[in-house]
Each structure stands twice: as C-alpha cells, then as structure tokens.
Amino acid sequence: xxxxxxxxxxxxxxxxxxxxxxxxxxxxxxxxxxxxxxxxxxxxxxxxxxxxxxxxxxxxxxxxxxxxxxxxxxxxxxxxxxxxxxxxxxxxxxxxxxxxxxxxxx
Amino acid sequence: xxxxxxxxxxxxxxxxxxxxxxxxxxxxxxxxxxxxxxxxxxxxxxxxxxxxxxxxxxxxxxxxxxxxxxxxxxxxxxxxxxxxxxxxxxxxxxxxxxxxxxxxxxxxxxxxxxxxxxxxxxxxxxxxxxxxxxxxxxxxxxxxxxxxxxxxxxxxxxxxxxxxxxxxxxxxxxxxxxxxxxxxxxxxxxxxxxxxxxxxxxxxxxxxxxxxxxxxxxxxxxxxxxxxxxxxxxxxxxxxxxxxxxxxxxxxxxxxxxxxxxxxxxxxxxxxxxxxxxxxxxxxxxxxxxxxxxxxxxxxxxxxxxxxxxxxxxxxxxxxxxxxxxxxxxxxxxxxxx
Numbered sequence: 001x002x003x004x005x006x007x008x009x010x011x012x013x014x015x016x017x018x019x020x021x022x023x024x025x026x027x028x029x030x031x032x033x034x035x036x037x038x039x040x041x042x043x044x045x046x047x048x049x050x051x052x053x054x055x056x057x058x059x060x061x062x063x064x065x066x067x068x069x070x071x072x073x074x075x076x077x078x079x080x081x082x083x084x085x086x087x088x089x090x091x092x093x094x095x096x097x098x099x100x101x102x103x104x105x106x
Numbered sequence: 107x108x109x110x111x112x113x114x115x116x117x118x119x120x121x122x123x124x125x126x127x128x129x130x131x132x133x134x135x136x137x138x139x140x141x142x143x144x145x146x147x148x149x150x151x152x153x154x155x156x157x158x159x160x161x162x163x164x165x166x167x168x169x170x171x172x173x174x175x176x177x178x179x180x181x182x183x184x185x186x187x188x189x190x191x192x193x194x195x196x197x198x199x200x201x202x203x204x205x206x207x208x209x210x211x212x213x214x215x216x217x218x219x220x221x222x223x224x225x226x227x228x229x230x231x232x233x234x235x236x237x238x239x240x241x242x243x244x245x246x247x248x249x250x251x252x253x254x255x256x257x258x259x260x261x262x263x264x265x266x267x268x269x270x271x272x273x274x275x276x277x278x279x280x281x282x283x284x285x286x287x288x289x290x291x292x293x294x295x296x297x298x299x300x301x302x303x304x305x306x307x308x309x310x311x312x313x314x315x316x317x318x319x320x321x322x323x324x325x326x327x328x329x330x331x332x333x334x335x336x337x338x339x340x341x342x343x344x345x346x347x348x349x350x351x352x353x354x355x356x357x358x359x360x361x362x363x364x365x366x367x368x369x370x371x372x373x374x375x376x377x378x379x380x381x382x383x384x385x386x387x388x389x390x391x392x393x394x395x396x397x398x399x400x401x402x403x404x405x406x407x408x409x410x411x412x413x414x415x416x417x418x419x420x421x422x423x424x425x426x427x428x429x430x431x432x433x434x435x436x437x438x439x440x441x442x443x444x
Contacts, residue, residue, distance in 0.1 A: 037369075039223045039224075039353075039354050040147070040151060040223075041399050043151075043152070045147075045151040045152055046151070046353070046354070047351075048353065069287065069289060069291075070264075070265075070289075070291030073263065073264045073265065073285075073286060073287070073291055073350070073351075074229055074265075074350050074351040076229075076232055077232045077316075078286055078316075080334065105353075106229050106230075106353035106355075
C-alpha cells in the first residue's frame with residue numbers, strides 16, 4: 001500500500017492507501033474522491049483525469065509517454081505540472097505523492 | 107413524426123449491434139447520435155487504434171469495427187439521425203414521444219440508451235468572459251468561414267483542427283495561432299507548414315502561451331495571452347476560435363427520472379431496463395453489479411435489451427427464441443436468398 005494525497009477543489013485533503021499497481025486515477029475513482037472523471041476509463045483518450053502534481057514530485061515520476069502531452073493539450077487549464085493520473089502507476093517510489101485536482105475536467 | 111418500434115440513442119458499437127438484434131426479431135428502429143457519423147468513441151477517440159478483445163476478431167481498428175457493424179445491419183435499412191441530440195421525452199399512453207435538438211420527433215414503443223459516456227460536446231475555454239462572446243465572435247467549430255475574410259483571427263489549440271484552420275484561414279485573414287507548448291499533436295506536415303507561414307510573416311505563431319482574458323464591447327476586440335513565465339501580451343482580434351477536442355456530457359439524460367449512479371444509469375441484468383419502464387440502457391452508460399466497460403459486454407446487453415423491447419412494441423405477440431442459422435423468419439429479415 002502506498003499513501004497518495006489528493007487535494008480537491010473544495011480545499012479538502014484526502015490521504016488514501018492505494019494498492020501498488022493501480023493508477024493514481026483508479027485510487028481516486030475507487031475511493032469516491034471528487035473531480036476525476038476518467039471518462040475513457042484509463043485509455044489516455046480523454047484528459048478528464050488531469051491532475052497537478054506537487055512540484056517536488058515532478059522529477060520523480062516516470063516520464064510522459066507519447067500521447068500524454070498531446071492529450072494534456074485538451075485538458076482544462078493545463079500547467080507545467082499537469083499529468084494524466086491514469087498514466088501514474090502507484091508503487092513504493094510514489095509513497096507520499098501529492099496531487100491537486102482541478103476545479104473541473106472540461 | 108417518425109413512427110418506429112424502438113429509438114436507439116447513440117450510434118456506437120453497442121447501439122449498432124442492438125439495431126441488429128432488433129432487426130433479427132422483427133422490430134424496427136431508428137438511431138440518433140450527436141456526432142456527424144456512426145461509431146461513437148471508436149470513431150471519435152480511436153479510429154486508428156487497434157482493438158484486440160472483440161470475440162473471434164483477433165485485431166481490428168475502431169473504424170473497421172464500425173464499418174463491419176454498419177454492414178451487418180444493412181439488411182434492416184436503419185434510419186440514422188446524425189448531428190441530433192435527444193432533448194425531451196414524454197410518455198404518451200403506452201408510447202414515448204421524443205424530440206431532438208434539431209426538432210426531429212419520434213413516436214416509439216421503447217427507447218434504448220446506448221449513449222456511452224454521454225454526447226460529445228466541444229471542450230471550452232476556462233476563461234469566464236468567453237461565454238459572453240460565444241456564438242458571436244468566439245466559436246468552437248466553423249460553419250461559415252466567409253465571415254473571417256479580411257479579419258484578425260486568434261486560433262487556440264495544437265491539434266489538427268487548429269493547425270488546418272490556421273493554414274486555411276491565413277490565405278484570407280490575419281491569423282494568430284496560440285498554443286500552450288512548442289510541441290503539437292497535429293500532423294507533422296501541418297506543423298511544418300505553420301512554422302513556414304510564421305517565418306514568411308503570413309501568420310503569427312505564439313507558443314507557450316494560453317488565453318488570459320478577452321475584452322470588447324459587443325464583439326471581441328482584444329485578447330490577452332499569458333506566457334508560461336507570466337509575461338502577458340495583448341493582441342487585437344476580431345474573432346477567437348478554440349479547438350480543444352471534444353468532451354462527453356450526459357446532458358438532458360439526467361432529467362429523465364432515471365436512477366443515475368456516478369454518471370451511469372442503473373439497470374437490471376435480466377433485460378437492461380432502467381427504473382422507468384420502456385427505457386433501456388446498454389453499453390458504457392449502464393451500470394449493474396459486475397459491469398465491465400467492454401464492447402463485448404455492450405453486445406450482450408443490446409441482445410437482451412432488444413428482446414426486452416419486444417413486449418412494448420408487440421404487446422399481443424409472443425417472442426420465440428430462434429437461431430439465425432435455422433430461423434426462416436430471421437433469414438428473411440436478413441434478406442438471405444436460398
């Protein structure tokens with residue numbers, strides 16, 4: 001289990017134990033954390049699981065695969081620390097990861 | 107008024123196969139979809155991506171799957187109503203009266219919602235004042251390009267729509283193309299063309315900028331764009347175009363009195379009927395214990411929902427279960443000559 005902290009737009013903080021191997025997106029959806037729509041179900045085809053990663057974590061995450069940056073073009077208010085949470089697979093290395101969920105996904 | 111047995115909402119793979127199953131048991135149907143073509147997510151999100159889990163089809167693309175399904179329902183001459191979104195439902199004695207965004211009306215015995223994750227709508231700018239100008243000097247699609255002649259247009263986005271329109275409109279308008287990063291998702295040849303036009307001074311390319319604000323009296327006059335590093339540029343602009351792809355919205359379905367759970371519709375697994383009798387839901391839009399969002403599950407759900415529609419369409423007849431390999435009636439409906 002790895003601790004992931006989700007900061008939601010209503011200024012609430014949810015720290016969840018997410019099973020390794022799930023994605024940061026699945027961790028949110030399975031625990032009813034609001035703001036992650038994940039319309040396409042994790043296929044990197046919709047940009048509705050967009051999160052802002054806490055700056056200090058940016059370099060520790062696996063690099064973006066082809067296509068993630070293209071999808072982020074479509075996201076709601078993308079920034080330099082934007083990622084698609086369906087592409088972040090939870091592992092021990094991600095223990096303590098903090099992400100902010102945007103006010104909306106579209 | 108279009109009178110038919112069943113109205114299918116959504117022309118994705120699930121809706122198309124349900125039309126087949128309705129045809130086999132002798133029911134008529136028509137299909138409404140908000141997109142301009144059949145295929146749903148398969149066509150809109152991943153036409154070229156391979157799918158590996160359609161039973162007995164080791165590999166096919168979203169486009170091939172759609173074309174094969176269309177071929178499979180050809181014998182039934184199903185009427186499609188594309189670019190239409192279903193807006194209103196009204197129960198009229200034992201039948202349903204349905205009206206679409208474009209004013210098309212239906213009189214049907216049952217409704218099958220095969221709406222995926224909702225209807226595709228253009229993704230919009232997050233800047234608030236965009237709403238004020240939308241439809242007058244700010245657009246997310248182009249219906250009449252002649253209005254842009256000799257005007258200054260600011261186009262936002264980095265995909266094929268943004269690049270293609272920037273190239274095309276640069277012939278007759280002053281074009282600014284604004285994109286949030288140096289890389290583009292559109293075709294490499296279009297990216298090169300845009301860069302060439304920028305160097306030749308035929309359009310202005312601003313990368314690492316996003317929209318900051320809009321101002322103008324009745325129409326847009328200036329657009330402020332903000333660089334990654336915080337610098338703000340003000341550019342004169344008569345029109346703003348945003349091309350950020352499509353997002354899926356449940357829309358009016360939310361108002362039909364259906365039991366909704368996390369943006370999906372609850373159904374029973376006997377015939378995929380919702381809590382409202384005569385309204386069925388299949389595919390990604392339905393939910394039940396154990397639901398898998400797979401195309402093959404949608405096919406199964408469509409087969410059962412089609413049979414569930416039968417009692418509403420032909421209340422005085424009894425449906426007999428038959429195989430297409432041996433049923434004369436089914437083969438006749440398929441137009442098979444022996």
